[in-house]
Amino acid sequence: MTSPHDTGQTCLTCGATAVDRFLHLPAVPVFCNVLLPTEVEARDAPRGDLDLGICRACGHVFNLAFDPELVKYAEGYENSLHHSPRFQSYAEELAAELRDRHRLTEAHVVEIACGQGDFLKLVCSEPGCTGTGFDPSFRGQAPGKGIAIEREYFGARPLEKAIDLICCRHALEHIDDPAGFLRMVKSAVPAGSQPAVFFEVPNSLYSLRDGGVWDFIYEHVSYFCGRSLSACFARAGYSVRRTWETFDGQFLCLEADDKEAGSTPPVLSPVPAAGELVGLAAGLGGQMNGLLESWRARFAEIAAGGGRVAVWGTGSKGVTFLNLMGDAGSVGVPVDINPQKQGLFVPGTGHRVAAPENLAELGIRLVLVMNPVYTAEIEGMVRAQGVDAEVVGV
């Protein structure tokens, strides 16, 4: 199968040489999740290009221009979503499911890229269960009894203790050779140990099909669908058991293990045919420009009346959106409930992050909720501040 957009590059997950280019966003901030202490530093934050390609064989999306040298994770990386009650309850349900399904009593769990260990603690909450987490951005103390966190990348040293479950959430999409990384994970497991493996990543279908267009960020090399995620694990030698969607379709989960595949085929979450995904990708640039034009017009109207627009959420989506809005976004006020983000500045644009308590004094006419899954929760917080502005999920 040939294509006029073919790049001659090889797919990161399935290995097919069938990758089309479909969207170019130049000079976006390299770190959407690192807010800066001053406006000047924020405007001078490092930038890189997004040059997105899609595999015609498995539907995998990745950044052809990704440069791993530009990306280093360390302290200052504030990516904890645990401040949101909605996300917290999701994490609790997910941890309970893992505990039940894998009978995690008297068990040992390893978490790759565990952040501050909040999720690992939830997974290891049954009696006698221990956990080891790995994350170079870890700061502070282990979050609970039986939990040890190594402030280093997973794989830096061989593991010795038998493992029942390896989990890894929202990290694989950051890695420039995901199949190679999965092979490394497999080889790090001590002999005789056959852990179940649970991975969670953002679901590319949400961005390609369901309107989550602000999710394309430099930090993510890869955007997986069920087919490409499964292909990646199979290529690394795992037996994939199933993939499924969570969090209103925004996330994609996979379970695999190192045992023989047997007679039961994996249960994969539904994914449109690769050709259909290529078509959706091809239309994405136009869709994104249309949305930006309409929001620029709305922002200009509000600015003309002396008002401002709250852009709620300074994770990837909010930061990407403000950067793509250009000058029209200057009446935007980023808002975040995470106290560690308040008062800091958005990379690229230099907006200062406000707290919900500041809303009433800012003349807010419109509140854009960058992740619609939180709209009800945020509308409640906006009203609690005595602000009657319209609240819209973007």
Ligand SMILES: [Zn+2]
């Ligand atoms: Zn592929």
